[in-house]
Amino acid sequence: MAKYKLEYVWLDGYEPVPNLRSKTKIVEYNSFPSLADIPEWGFDGSSTKQAEGYNSDCKLKPVAIYPDSTRKNGILVMNEVLLPDGTPHHSNSRATVKDDPDSWFGFEQEYFFFREGRPLGFPTEGYPAPQGKYYTGVGYSAVGECAREIVEKHLDLCLDAGIRHEGINAEVAKGQWEFQIFGKGSRRAADDIWMARYLLIRLCEPYKLDVEFHCKPIHGDWNGSGMHANFSTKYLREVGGKEYFEALMAAFDKYRNEHIAVYGPDNHLRLTGLHETQSIDKFNYGIANRGASIRVPHSFVNNSYKGYLEDRRPNSSGDPYKIASRILQTIATVPTV
Numbered sequence: 083m084a085k086y087k088l089e090y091v092w093l094d095g096y097e098p099v100p101n102l103r104s105k106t107k108i109v110e111y112n113s114f115p116s117l118a119d120i121p122e123w124g125f126d127g128s129s130t131k132q133a134e135g136y137n138s139d140c141k142l143k144p145v146a147i148y149p150d151s152t153r154k155n156g157i158l159v160m161n162e163v164l165l166p167d168g169t170p171h172h173s174n175s176r177a178t179v180k181d182d183p184d185s186w187f188g189f190e191q192e193y194f195f196f197r198e199g200r201p202l203g204f205p206t207e208g209y210p211a212p213q214g215k216y217y218t219g220v221g222y223s224a225v226g227e228c229a230r231e232i233v234e235k236h237l238d239l240c241l242d243a244g245i246r247h248e249g250i251n252a253e254v255a256k257g258q259w260e261f262q263i264f265g266k267g268s269r270r271a272a273d274d275i276w277m278a279r280y281l282l283i284r285l286c287e288p289y290k291l292d293v294e295f296h297c298k299p300i301h302g303d304w305n306g307s308g309m310h311a312n313f314s315t316k317y318l319r320e321v322g323g324k325e326y327f328e329a330l331m332a333a334f335d336k337y338r339n340e341h342i343a344v345y346g347p348d349n350h351l352r353l354t355g356l357h358e359t360q361s362i363d364k365f366n367y368g369i370a371n372r373g374a375s376i377r378v379p380h381s382f383v384n385n386s387y388k389g390y391l392e393d394r395r396p397n398s399s400g401d402p403y404k405i406a407s408r409i410l411q412t413i414a415t416v417p418t419v
């Protein structure tokens with residue numbers, strides 16, 4: 083028997099962007115447990131904007147586990163928040179994602195490292211050299227003194243945890259980075275994005291750095307942060323076709339406002355029509371067009387309109403559960419024949 087440290091992670095009730103919360107439970111197992119062996123737990127919802135003090139218990143229902151290589155016998159446990167009667171709490175956006183093993187998502191999470199209210203590498207007063215050399219750059223003057231060390235450690239932590247990282251890169255603004263996560267199953271990539279965010283925020287504590295997920299932390303001629311959502315269903319991958327694709331895009335146009343509503347706060351500051359974005363009040367799609375709302379990869383058209391599509395509107399602080407949920411809801415309105 084060994085004592086395992088189970089770190090229960092969940093989303094709190096703050097609006098418009100939930101915070102990550104976690105606490106540790108020690109449980110003994112003979113060997114590394116499976117999800118079914120992880121007990122439900124609870125917490126004081128009155129401290130997380132999820133309950134009133136007079137009736138404060140909320141339940142934690144484990145939904146995914148990840149090895150935590152920073153701790154001896156460490157396991158990260160992702161949870162849904164339930165009411166005492168076992169129904170989903172209203173903050174539980176994961177419960178709204180239709181469970182479908184054949185829906186796949188890939189999210190491209192952009193973010194800034196912040197120190198004392200400014201992006202890492204910004205001078206105390208004024209601005210550094212304008213954008214140009216930072217994107218995929220190398221060298222102290224491009225990326226600062228410790229960003230790469232953190233990004234590398236984060237990548238290893240995520241890979242150790244079984245998170246399907248696909249890549250990382252330095253982004254266009256100084257202090258800005260990206261990682262990409264792919265997952266098969268409608269909830270998998272979203273679970274992994276939240277856990278990867280958790281690992282990154284925790285990793286930055288001793289560096290006295292915060293991770294800034296706001297979509298436009300620096301005004302002016304500095305890129306904002308997105309979280310492009312690449313998606314495919316079994317039908318899109320295996321059947322597709324131009325007619326179906328056009329009907330799908332008509333549905334995305336029709337539900338434009340419903341999508342924007344869950345694609346992250348303050349998105350009007352980022353979706354301006356500049357900096358590789360379409361403006362927030364327009365919907366369009368385009369082949370290989372990075373200024374479109376939805377980018378259609380060349381491979382999709384060349385493969386008889388089969389494959390995946392990229393919704394470029396979701397922003398860096400969006401909730402991937404809400405984003406996946408909305409995309410699947412819109413897809414479900416389009417008949418597949």
Ligand code: ADP
Nearest residue numbers: 186187188189190248262263264312313314390
């Ligand atoms: P770019 O920066 O050019 O938009 P990236 O390589 O950063 O492209 O991201 C594209 C993402 O698309 C990949 O990381 C992957 O997660 C996702 N992806 C690839 N194939 C599929 C698919 N069949 N279904 C859903 N997502 C996919």
Ligand code: MN
Nearest residue numbers: 190260262310
């Ligand atoms: Mn990318």
Ligand code: MN
Nearest residue numbers: 190192253260
């Ligand atoms: Mn990017």
Ligand code: MN
Nearest residue numbers: 190310392394
């Ligand atoms: Mn992209």
